[in-house]
Amino acid sequence: MTAAADPVKLMKQEVGRAAANLIQSNSIVGLGTGSTTAYAIQFIGERLKSGEIKDIVGVPTSFQAEVLSKQYGIPLTTLDAIDHIDIAIDGADEVDPQKNLIKGGGAAHTREKVVDYLANQFIVVIDSGKLVDKLGSVFAVPVEVIPMAVTPVMNAIAKLGGKPELRMGVKKAGPVVTDQGNLVVDVKFDDIPDPVNLEKTLNNIPGVLENGIFVNCADKVLIGEVKDGKPVVQEM
Template sequence: MSDLESRVKQAVAEAAVEQVRSGMVLGLGSGSTAALMIQALGKRLSQGQLDNITAVPTSFQSQVLASSLGIPLVDLNHVEAVDLAIDGADEVDPGFQLIKGGGACHVQEKLVASAARRFVVVVDASKLVERLNLDFLLPVEVLPGAWALVSRRLRAMGAECELRIAQRKAGPVVTDQGNLVLDAHFPGGIGDGAELERQLNSIPGVVENGLFVNLVDQVLVGEATEQGIHVRTLVPPDGP
């Protein structure tokens, strides 16, 4: 990551933490921008700018980082609702549909986003796309014993797909839930995310997919211009 990219991500992370209030139950996302957000949150807690915060992590990554910063953590099963969830995205389209799951954390991320009263997405401008899945593959989490079956079903739907293979480790990526990930590409991209999400989740063996539809309340977009680094706010016209 270049210094400029790092500063853009830092700016959007700080803008998201500005929305946090004492006493909130927070959803802590995963990924590089979310990690900066967690660090900024930890700093405000340590300085006494915020207190009585409880956080629900969306991955081992966010759990370990938050714990190291002294942020109190709780399991999603032990809260009635999440006041504010903040997370990144791999792609955001004009209809506020997302693809998430580049880090294979999308199952827990979707659970937390669904439980949140407000879901704020933090991205840099490169993540804004006209149509999902033209460049970024759609993750589909599957039970280990079903990946071949689900692969055949995806191909029957017209998708190209491959089992995600781990880096610097022999074998496939294993998610925090102990499952495998198929990365799918639908020629022409994804328009109706809600219908595709329904079709994917009806396939036996599919645990969840990386489409986030009708969940977003706000997108904070960090971008660098000749005038400096700025954060834009995008809001769905009719809400989620």
């Protein structure tokens, strides 16, 4: 199968395009991380280049988003230079029926959380495989931890009933290091009955910078699916 005909890739492109089409001129845009959001960044760049929209400035949530934005000609700014974000586009690893999310498969959840919560409108782009009845069904909760605190944090998480595991690098010896220079502990919970409280509890452990549970922040969820070999995009 050629890459051009890959239905999953086409579907991710269509979800990215649907999100990029929500961007209006004169906007400050939060640019998320991950494969589907990468297509949104590409299409925002294309809309800018064609003159369909103008005066867009982006706030990247990761080194990946920064590199892609530069590649596609989207001017960037920092949170120091702005007082609001109009719209943010980002992916998720799990989405429950209340639009609560688990994010952080790409270890960028801390910066994503800062940007996505600031945005007046937060658009989540996913494929239907990311939909779950309850958070934590499939995906572990990523917790960003300062390096010196990894052992006490993992012990504290185990006391909460979680199964913590230090995320190790792929094609790299040793653990994954975030853009902030920290480590990621992936925590599997048998059940997350109350994501709102679990988010707070995890963040209150000394040494934890942030975790990948996002509650009460997603405004719109765009879901891509492949039906009869064709990409379909629906809104949750």
